[in-house]
Amino acid sequence: MTFLEVARKDLMLYVRDARFLATLGLFSAALVLILSVAFGPIFRDPAHEAAATIWAALFFAGVLGLSRSQDLEGEAGASDALRLTGADPFAIYLGKTLANVLLLAAVFLILLPLTSVFFDVGSLPALPTLLCVGGLALVGYSGWGTLFAALARGLQARELLLSVLLFPSLVPLWIGAVKLTHALWDGGTIEPVRDWIKVMVVMDVLGLALAAWLYESIQEAAE
Amino acid sequence: MILRADAVRKRFDDRTVLAGASLTLSPGDVVFLSGANGSGKTTFARILATLLPPDDGEVLLDDEPVGEHRRAARRAIGFATHQPLLYPGLTPAENLEFFGRLAGIAGAAATASALLERFGLSAFAHAPLATFSRGMLQRVVLSRALLNNPRVLILDEPYAGLDTEGVSALNAIIGECRARGAATLLIGHDRDRAAGVTTRAARLERGRIEAA
Amino acid sequence: MNRNVPDWWRNGAKWLWIAALALIGISLLAIIFRAPVEAVMGPVQKIVYIHVPSAIVTLLAFGIAFAAGVAYLATKQWIWDAVGAASCEVGLVFATVVMITGPLWARSAWNTWWTWEPRLTTFFILWILYAAYQVIRASIRSSSKGTISAIMAVVFFVNLPIVWKSVEWWRGSLHPRSVTMTGEMRQVLLLSMLTWIVFFAAVLERRLRLEWAREAAARDAAARAFEPGEARRA
Numbered sequence: 001m002t003f004l005e006v007a008r009k010d011l012m013l014y015v016r017d018a019r020f021l022a023t024l025g026l027f028s029a030a031l032v033l034i035l036s037v038a039f040g041p042i043f044r045d046p047a048h049e050a051a052a053t054i055w056a057a058l059f060f061a062g063v064l065g066l067s068r069s070q071d072l073e074g075e076a077g078a079s080d081a082l083r084l085t086g087a088d089p090f091a092i093y094l095g096k097t098l099a100n101v102l103l104l105a106a107v108f109l110i111l112l113p114l115t116s117v118f119f120d121v122g123s124l125p126a127l128p129t130l131l132c133v134g135g136l137a138l139v140g141y142s143g144w145g146t147l148f149a150a151l152a153r154g155l156q157a158r159e160l161l162l163s164v165l166l167f168p169s170l171v172p173l174w175i176g177a178v179k180l181t182h183a184l185w186d187g188g189t190i191e192p193v194r195d196w197i198k199v200m201v202v203m204d205v206l207g208l209a210l211a212a213w214l215y216e217s218i219q220e221a222a223e
Numbered sequence: 224m225i226l227r228a229d230a231v232r233k234r235f236d237d238r239t240v241l242a243g244a245s246l247t248l249s250p251g252d253v254v255f256l257s258g259a260n261g262s263g264k265t266t267f268a269r270i271l272a273t274l275l276p277p278d279d280g281e282v283l284l285d286d287e288p289v290g291e292h293r294r295a296a297r298r299a300i301g302f303a304t305h306q307p308l309l310y311p312g313l314t315p316a317e318n319l320e321f322f323g324r325l326a327g328i329a330g331a332a333a334t335a336s337a338l339l340e341r342f343g344l345s346a347f348a349h350a351p352l353a354t355f356s357r358g359m360l361q362r363v364v365l366s367r368a369l370l371n372n373p374r375v376l377i378l379d380e381p382y383a384g385l386d387t388e389g390v391s392a393l394n395a396i397i398g399e400c401r402a403r404g405a406a407t408l409l410i411g412h413d414r415d416r417a418a419g420v421t422t423r424a425a426r427l428e429r430g431r432i433e434a435a
Numbered sequence: 436m437n438r439n440v441p442d443w444w445r446n447g448a449k450w451l452w453i454a455a456l457a458l459i460g461i462s463l464l465a466i467i468f469r470a471p472v473e474a475v476m477g478p479v480q481k482i483v484y485i486h487v488p489s490a491i492v493t494l495l496a497f498g499i500a501f502a503a504g505v506a507y508l509a510t511k512q513w514i515w516d517a518v519g520a521a522s523c524e525v526g527l528v529f530a531t532v533v534m535i536t537g538p539l540w541a542r543s544a545w546n547t548w549w550t551w552e553p554r555l556t557t558f559f560i561l562w563i564l565y566a567a568y569q570v571i572r573a574s575i576r577s578s579s580k581g582t583i584s585a586i587m588a589v590v591f592f593v594n595l596p597i598v599w600k601s602v603e604w605w606r607g608s609l610h611p612r613s614v615t616m617t618g619e620m621r622q623v624l625l626l627s628m629l630t631w632i633v634f635f636a637a638v639l640e641r642r643l644r645l646e647w648a649r650e651a652a653a654r655d656a657a658a659r660a661f662e663p664g665e666a667r668r669a
Binding site for chain 1: 272274276293294295296297298300302304306307308309310311312313317321322324325326327367
């Protein structure tokens with residue numbers, strides 16, 4: 001299946017670039033540290049501050065990952081070869097998005113214990129729900145992010161541009177992610193804020209729908 | 224006629240690169256296209272390979288405009304250019320298998336190793352591309368172009384970096400393509416290296432193609 | 436491509452500007468003299484006659500850019516790229532007006548320069564995205580400029596309703612729900628809205644004409660390549 005092949009290829013390339021992975025991990029960890037210091041030493045609302053921290057860190061880590069995802073294609077012109085295979089552009093998009101979701105999920109799984117420890121929050125019973133919330137947010141982020149990263153590929157300062165594009169556009173997603181994470185770390189339940197799940201699902205679906213419509217045009221706008 | 228460019232025009236902002244370039248590639252053709260640096264050869268090659276849309280004019284595959292069935296058309300074309308069009312982080316075998324599977328080639332792995340063997344690269348099939356010399360890389364590039372057994376082969380500067388063995392291997396493959404009825408377009412400056420296989424020569428000048 | 440725009444365009448533009456300038460004059464007079472001074476806020480409240488219409492015009496501009504983007508993706512005709520680019524640029528200017536007049540009004544009404552309420556936040560996001568549009572468009576020097584710009588215009592606009600609603604749910608709304616005005620205030624506001632829309636059309640026309648001139652010059656220069664009569668090189 002095309003999209004699995006593409007996802008596998010991207011993941012292989014990520015995994016083989018130890019330098020990139022190390023940078024990504026260290027950068028995310030550093031962000032968590034920076035924000036912990038900024039909020040600390042006494043945390044007034046640890047659940048809230050921790051939720052904000054983990055999602056801020058993930059956002060910036062994500063920008064690096066998404067940018068790299070497109071750079072892999074541009075490095076030696078491989079994107080041309082990709083187009084020449086005649087493979088379905090949407091399948092290529094899905095493959096890249098899947099690889100990005102998995103990469104960001106790995107970062108999330110590293111940041112989770114870190115944040116829990118620094119802010120002294122977290123609850124084991126809430127963990128499954130938290131992972132689902134994380135998944136929902138990351139699918140949306142990767143979906144929109146892969147689209148925008150393709151748009152901004154090859155441009156100077158594209159990481160800066162990506163941050164500028166991705167945060168404002170995905171505000172509904174970020175608000176939802178932080179609110180749900182906060183609720184889970186505060187009361188162990190998402191009940192008071194469960195409507196935000198609908199918002200996030202809408203964002204996820206909208207992102208994928210836009211990609212289905214537009215990704216081929218972006219891919220073909222190669223020169 | 225397999226592939227034909229019909230009065231293709233291309234302008235980049237205020238610079239006209241192609242001003243009505245036409246070329247016909249028929250089965251068995253091996254056309255060598257030369258032209259001064261910056262004359263638009265690479266642009267023409269990319270338009271012919273459906274990677275770049277022309278401003279005006281069209282490219283036809285088997286008399287059908289390529290624009291309508293771009294993805295199908297691409298499966299009939301093999302293309303190589305200055306950039307490797309490969310993933311530096313993968314091995315040659317992985318690259319070829321990946322592109323082969325995406326192109327829907329049955330038995331991609333077998334085709335890949337056969338091609339690598341053809342170019343004398345079997346020993347290096349699982350070595351990282353980053354360790355390859357220019358000439359070896361060029362062979363992998365050509366292998367990728369030949370993966371889908373193309374009916375039209377468009378090679379932009381294919382002899383660059385090849386030693387005598389590589390040149391012979393390439394010319395042999397071009398000869399085979401010709402024998403099985405495929406068409407080849409070679410673009411470059413070193414016509415002498417392709418002298419043995421070329422059937423027709425052309426020149427891109429002032430945005431148009433003339434017989435040379 | 437003709438270096439000059441067609442005659443009907445040129446004539447229409449003249450009348451458009453006359454109308455715009457006349458309306459600006461009339462509405463300024465109306466704002467100063469006809470609109471009553473608001474009891475609580477005083478004269479500063481009259482900023483609303485600039486703030487609200489420019490917000491509406493901003494949304495109009497980006498809506499036009501969205502439509503032009505869709506049209507360009509479907510037809511790949513240059514004119515749609517021109518309309519989209521012109522509209523985004525003009526829209527950004529009006530968005531800046533909104534972002535300046537808003538806090539001025541807010542300081543007077545709510546005693547704070549900024550608050551994270553839906554409309555302000557969404558307009559801020561809008562401003563950032565369309566400023567990024569300018570940066571990205573300026574960085575692309577190739578034939579894909581039109582496609583990338585069109586996609587940006589489409590994607591940014593499509594997202595707005597969701598962003599708006601989300602911020603509304605996130606934080607209750609301090610912003611007046613809808614502008615409920617009666618009598619003279621309402622008259623002046625409607626007049627202002629008309630004025631700004633006509634003014635926007637006039638400015639858009641100018642910007643579009645600039646795009647036309649640019650494209651005509653580029654095509655002209657390109658057409659002069661390989662002119663007959665040049666000595667053939669061997």
